[in-house]
Amino acid sequence: MTTETILYIILAGVLSAALAVFMYGYKSKQKGSLRWILGTLRFVTLFLILLLLINPKFKSETYTIEKPKLPVLIDNSASIGELGQKDNVSQILQNLKENSELNDKFDLSYYSFGSDFRESDSLSFKEKNTNISKALSLTNNLFKNQTAPTILITDGNQTLGTDYEFSSATFKNNIYPVILGDSIKYTDLKIEQLNTNRYAFLKNQFPVEVILTYSGTNPVKSEFVVTQGNATVYKTTVPFSENETSKTLNFTLSASAVGLQKYTAQIFPLADEKNKTNNSKQFAVEVIDQATNVLVVSKIAHPDLGALKKSIITNERRTVTFKKPAEAVSLLNDYQLVILYQPDRSFASVFAEIEKTSKNTLVISGLQTDWYFLNGAQDNFNKEASNASEDVQAKLNSNYGTFAVEDIDFNNLPPLHTEFGALTISVPNEVMLEQTVNGLTNGNPLLATMEINGKRDAIWDGEGFWRWRARSFLETESFQSFDDFIGNLVQYLASNKRRSRLEVSSETFYYNNNPIKISAQYFDKNYVFDNRASLNISVKNTETEKQTVFPMLLRNNYYEVDLNSLPAGEYNYTVSVLNEAVSSSGNFTILDFNVEQQFLNADVSKLRHIAQSTNGKAYFAIQSDMLISALMANTNYQNVEKSEQKIVPLLDWKYLLFLIVLALAAEWFIRKYNGLI
Numbered sequence: 001m002t003t004e005t006i007l008y009i010i011l012a013g014v015l016s017a018a019l020a021v022f023m024y025g026y027k028s029k030q031k032g033s034l035r036w037i038l039g040t041l042r043f044v045t046l047f048l049i050l051l052l053l054i055n056p057k058f059k060s061e062t063y064t065i066e067k068p069k070l071p072v073l074i075d076n077s078a079s080i081g082e083l084g085q086k087d088n089v090s091q092i093l094q095n096l097k098e099n100s101e102l103n104d105k106f107d108l109s110y111y112s113f114g115s116d117f118r119e120s121d122s123l124s125f126k127e128k129n130t131n132i133s134k135a136l137s138l139t140n141n142l143f144k145n146q147t148a149p150t151i152l153i154t155d156g157n158q159t160l161g162t163d164y165e166f167s168s169a170t171f172k173n174n175i176y177p178v179i180l181g182d183s184i185k186y187t188d189l190k191i192e193q194l195n196t197n198r199y200a201f202l203k204n205q206f207p208v209e210v211i212l213t214y215s216g217t218n219p220v221k222s223e224f225v226v227t228q229g230n231a232t233v234y235k236t237t238v239p240f241s242e243n244e245t246s247k248t249l250n251f252t253l254s255a256s257a258v259g260l261q262k263y264t265a266q267i268f269p270l271a272d273e274k275n276k277t278n279n280s281k282q283f284a285v286e287v288i289d290q291a292t293n294v295l296v297v298s299k300i301a302h303p304d305l306g307a308l309k310k311s312i313i314t315n316e317r318r319t320v321t322f323k324k325p326a327e328a329v330s331l332l333n334d335y336q337l338v339i340l341y342q343p344d345r346s347f348a349s350v351f352a353e354i355e356k357t358s359k360n361t362l363v364i365s366g367l368q369t370d371w372y373f374l375n376g377a378q379d380n381f382n383k384e385a386s387n388a389s390e391d392v393q394a395k396l397n398s399n400y401g402t403f404a405v406e407d408i409d410f411n412n413l414p415p416l417h418t419e420f421g422a423l424t425i426s427v428p429n430e431v432m433l434e435q436t437v438n439g440l441t442n443g444n445p446l447l448a449t450m451e452i453n454g455k456r457d458a459i460w461d462g463e464g465f466w467r468w469r470a471r472s473f474l475e476t477e478s479f480q481s482f483d484d485f486i487g488n489l490v491q492y493l494a495s496n497k498r499r500s501r502l503e504v505s506s507e508t509f510y511y512n513n514n515p516i517k518i519s520a521q522y523f524d525k526n527y528v529f530d531n532r533a534s535l536n537i538s539v540k541n542t543e544t545e546k547q548t549v550f551p552m553l554l555r556n557n558y559y560e561v562d563l564n565s566l567p568a569g570e571y572n573y574t575v576s577v578l579n580e581a582v583s584s585s586g587n588f589t590i591l592d593f594n595v596e597q598q599f600l601n602a603d604v605s606k607l608r609h610i611a612q613s614t615n616g617k618a619y620f621a622i623q624s625d626m627l628i629s630a631l632m633a634n635t636n637y638q639n640v641e642k643s644e645q646k647i648v649p650l651l652d653w654k655y656l657l658f659l660i661v662l663a664l665a666a667e668w669f670i671r672k673y674n675g676l677i
Helices: 003-026 032-054 078-082 086-098 100-105 132-142 303-312 325-334 345-357 371-377 466-476 480-493 604-613 621-633 653-673
Strands: 057-066 069-075 107-113 117-119 150-154 175-179 188-196 199-201 205-215 220-228 231-240 246-254 259-267 280-288 292-298 318-323 337-341 360-365 381-383 389-396 416-419 423-425 429-437 440-452 455-461 502-505 509-511 517-522 535-541 547-551 553-555 558-562 569-577 583-591 640-649
Touching: 003 032, 032 653, 069 086, 069 132, 078 086, 086 100, 086 107, 086 150, 086 621, 100 621, 107 132, 117 132, 132 150, 150 604, 175 604, 175 621, 188 259, 188 280, 205 220, 205 231, 205 259, 231 246, 259 583, 280 583, 292 303, 292 325, 292 480, 303 318, 303 337, 303 466, 303 480, 318 325, 325 345, 337 345, 345 371, 360 371, 360 480, 371 381, 389 440, 423 440, 423 455, 455 480, 466 480, 502 569, 502 583, 517 535, 517 569
Parallel strands: 069 107, 069 150, 150 175, 199 280, 292 318, 292 337, 337 360, 360 455, 509 583
Antiparallel strands: 057 640, 107 117, 188 205, 205 246, 220 231, 220 259, 259 280, 381 423, 389 416, 389 429, 429 440, 440 455, 502 517, 517 558, 535 547, 535 569, 553 558, 569 583
């Protein structure tokens, strides 16, 4: 307590005593002990009331001992089992958990990783991908500003994410890799990577790129072939040597038939190869007879246009053409969707032609949009024009039901620039994204879709969404989430297909090391999305005739099922709605490719490099005792004493209030008993 507070308390005591003496000593007619009892109670009441008003406080300081953290990251991918390291992992974990001295010095926590990163409760070694970089980055964020040396139990073979070897500069804590597998170099031929388009056009050639690698010392030759069924569609002989360990083949194949075309690429193994799984790889191309053509009409240059194009052409079934308004008028019939970017009076002839041809449109407005012109050029929407600008953010309408939209964290995306004013849509519509300012909706749509007599239109009132694509990459190290959002919007707007009550979205083929997901939307008889329905998907393997039924789970405004548990093969599926005579059928193929089976040994050099660059040290699995000894001997990892200072009230106001009431009640009772009231 401060000196000032103590003086106030003394003053309160003196004042309370003076008032009590004045009331029961000087003015009171009572005699003997009664006046002293009543005077004391009145003093207590007055003093406690004044004490409650002063509210004295004092500082409380507590001390805690915090042990250094020791996160243990465990590789839960299938390659650990392929390299025969499951028992080594179990032994390492047992040594860590049973060492009492280590557990006394460190606060240990266990995490497993494959494609994702999570707290470890059990290990399956069935993850189909390995993302070491993500696991280290999340650990770095989780233990930011803490002493947390990290044990990394892995074979070092990464199949997803950025290269962890070159990301080590961002890791603040020491990393101690425990290497699973040996460093012996075996003779091996391998298809390192195969790149091709997912789609090709009928009667065209599509490119294929194959990277082949060789591990060995003697000069060798092998034959590389690509087959489709029993037919060989490409063949060449490839030489390798100790100095020439990699070959890149570029060739084209013919798309001669519509539909899914499956191929097998193979480099014939050498006689002494240990791992022959990585000598072949299946791939597929869906051949289509026409593309979805999108025309972007713009008078200005803007980064949004580049982001728009990159997102749309991510799907090879779509093409994008840019034209100025004067050039676009005569070309509209060649396109399924016309995107009008920030239109002004130079777009007059384009809008007139769109009205004649009933082309589907997406209007994107911004600070350079002429709203006086745009309000008169169409009848779907109207905005109060002004010369003021406004920055707005987006909020996903969870009830949007026109098509499935995944929330890509719209709330936290950078703001878009728009002209200030109320936007009113005068035709039946659904708002997908709402405008927000400082976290509050302002009543205006940011993105809304309309469908009238089979014609589909949309209004996007905001420029600067190229930053959304950039932020998407910064957050997820991929543009995919934003590109999928744009792709779904374009797919809906470019189609004139009549809407059905059950819409199912699936791919023609999947690789089994990637997510295998099918989504669906179910609408009631008024074509309003029904989130109370129960959807099931029945999946049948066409070869084994095995049939499996999965429930589809509700995700905001669509239903989804994850089919990664299915083995490779060809499948037919039927999505049905419980207690409704509504269903939708289709088929897909799962191609067999287990990237975790491609490795012969541990990537020792990368693990040693990341240990060295973070001032840690790498150990092999049999050296776990040496790792524990090194951690125990390191004087940099010490307990930290932390103090916490709190300012707390001297007396709880509830207790003071109780004592005041008690003193007043006692005084009243005594006075009543003695006939003084």
